[in-house]
Amino acid sequence: MNPAFKGIKSPQSPIPVVIPACERPITVLLVDDQATVNEAIHCMLETEANLTYHYCSSAEKALQIATKVAPTVILQDLILPNSDGMTLVKEFRANPLTCDVPIIMLSTNDNPQTKAEAFAIGVNDYLVKLPNQIELVARIRYHSQAYLNRQAHTTALVAQAHAKELEQTLQELRQTQAQLIQTEKLSSLGQMLAGIAHEINNPVNFIFGNLTYIDAYVHDLMKLLQLYQEKYPEPDAAIQTYLEEIDYDFVMEDLLKMLRSTRMGSERIIQIVLSLRNFSRQDHQEMKLSNIHDGIDSTLLILNHRLKLGINVIKDYGNIPLIDCHPAQLNQVFMNIINNAIDALLEHPNRPKKEITICTSTLDENHIQIQIKDNGSGIPLAVQTKLFEPFFTTKPVGKGTGLGLSICQQIIANHQGTLQVISKPEEGAEFIIRLAVQTAVA
Numbered sequence: 001m002n003p004a005f006k007g008i009k010s011p012q013s014p015i016p017v018v019i020p021a022c023e024r025p026i027t028v029l030l031v032d033d034q035a036t037v038n039e040a041i042h043c044m045l046e047t048e049a050n051l052t053y054h055y056c057s058s059a060e061k062a063l064q065i066a067t068k069v070a071p072t073v074i075l076q077d078l079i080l081p082n083s084d085g086m087t088l089v090k091e092f093r094a095n096p097l098t099c100d101v102p103i104i105m106l107s108t109n110d111n112p113q114t115k116a117e118a119f120a121i122g123v124n125d126y127l128v129k130l131p132n133q134i135e136l137v138a139r140i141r142y143h144s145q146a147y148l149n150r151q152a153h154t155t156a157l158v159a160q161a162h163a164k165e166l167e168q169t170l171q172e173l174r175q176t177q178a179q180l181i182q183t184e185k186l187s188s189l190g191q192m193l194a195g196i197a198h199e200i201n202n203p204v205n206f207i208f209g210n211l212t213y214i215d216a217y218v219h220d221l222m223k224l225l226q227l228y229q230e231k232y233p234e235p236d237a238a239i240q241t242y243l244e245e246i247d248y249d250f251v252m253e254d255l256l257k258m259l260r261s262t263r264m265g266s267e268r269i270i271q272i273v274l275s276l277r278n279f280s281r282q283d284h285q286e287m288k289l290s291n292i293h294d295g296i297d298s299t300l301l302i303l304n305h306r307l308k309l310g311i312n313v314i315k316d317y318g319n320i321p322l323i324d325c326h327p328a329q330l331n332q333v334f335m336n337i338i339n340n341a342i343d344a345l346l347e348h349p350n351r352p353k354k355e356i357t358i359c360t361s362t363l364d365e366n367h368i369q370i371q372i373k374d375n376g377s378g379i380p381l382a383v384q385t386k387l388f389e390p391f392f393t394t395k396p397v398g399k400g401t402g403l404g405l406s407i408c409q410q411i412i413a414n415h416q417g418t419l420q421v422i423s424k425p426e427e428g429a430e431f432i433i434r435l436a437v438q439t440a441v442a
């Protein structure tokens with residue numbers, strides 16, 4: 001992992017501390033205007049472990065007290081002064097803090113019709129006053145535990161949703177950071193290459209320019225010497241000795257050869273400078289019509305020192321139009337993909353016939369395709385699913401950053417294109433880039 005990310009840890013779902021349902025504290029709230037009922041119920045519950053008891057004598061204060069003490073179960077009288085119990089039940093149900101708290105209706109009324117009405121408006125249970133102690137305790141515990149379990153479940157769901165959200169945010173953060181690193185890298189690499197290209201360009205231009213004159217002057221001087229030899233075929237002894245000393249015939253022959261190879265060398269430098277400039281074009285802002293083949297060729301030239309290690313590049317260029325793109329960014333894509341192919345091919349130095357095939361073609365009048373294929377060891381299926389994740393690498397520390405393909409994907413997506421991989425283990429890997437000829441991208 002990149003050191004920049006050392007501080008960021010993957011979010012982990014919070015591990016809930018599981019308390020057995022029977023041990024979770026129970027809070028009972030009795031709402032009843034009769035003090036005798038309060039005394040009786042209190043008496044029934046006071047020896048119960050893990051149970052807190054609260055009492056409220058009026059319907060007016062019931063909701064306020066309930067939101068304060070957070071009961072796990074409400075025992076409620078059906079007939080209350082100044083309010084009917086059914087209305088209070090509806091109020092409990094309408095309040096977000098009490099809407100799910102189980103309500104056990106307590107009433108002297110044993111009429112099934114009344115019970116049915118109570119259940120219909122959301123009462124959870126119904127007991128005739130005064131209930132049996134064992135039964136009351138059992139029902140209080142049963143409803144409280146069911147309520148606590150539901151709450152724990154909801155809390156866990158909320159925590160899970162938060163963790164997922166956090167994970168997504170982290171992923172986006174990594175993506176943004178990778179993008180920033182990439183932008184930074186691209187611009188500093190681009191600036192450096194452009195600087196080097198510029199510095200080399202001037203001296204190489206005057207070497208190349210002078211070479212034309214040197215060539216002409218050398219030919220003139222050789223012609224002059226030839227004329228001398230023709231006019232004075234018998235030079236004096238000093239000249240003759242000197243001619244032998246410098247090995248005149250060899251010098252004449254070698255001079256021409258050296259001039260030719262110097263010219264070839266400087267032509268090559270000019271080509272490299274051109275490629276560096278082409279590769280690093282400082283054009284991050286604007287899209288421009290560019291020749292994809294030039295971009296690939298420049299990239300190959302820059303990677304030549306690696307390709308020379310026994311890799312054969314087969315170019316199968318089709319007749320594709322100029323593409324509306326950020327050429328320096330696309331060159332970065334070619335660079336990353338070809339570099340990966342080289343890595344895969346050089347991984348096993350004894351692999352015979354190492355090849356990278358680059359094929360370009362038109363798909364339809366507005367789309368082109370670039371296929372970059374190697375005959376390396378291929379990509380296992382398990383790796384293929386993670387290939388484009390930032391920081392995913394199978395390479396040793398210091399060798400792989402795991403950013404190459406995620407950057408490629410971002411750049412291609414930015415161009416509204418697609419990047420696809422096809423690979424069978426031991427049959428190499430193929431990366432397919434599809435781009436629109438004209439893109440409506442800024």
Ligand SMILES: Nc1ncnc2c1ncn2[C@@H]1O[C@H](COP(=O)(O)OP(=O)(O)O)[C@@H](O)[C@H]1O
Pocket residue numbers: 336340341344374376377378379383387392393394395399400401402403404405406428429
């Ligand atoms: N042509 C390829 N052949 C085999 N494996 C590849 C190839 N291209 C990419 N990969 C796999 O994808 C991984 C991620 O690639 P990349 O994002 O460029 O990061 P890096 O090259 O730094 O590891 C590599 O570590 C490698 O396992």
Ligand SMILES: [Mg+2]
Pocket residue numbers: 336339340402403404405
């Ligand atoms: Mg790479």
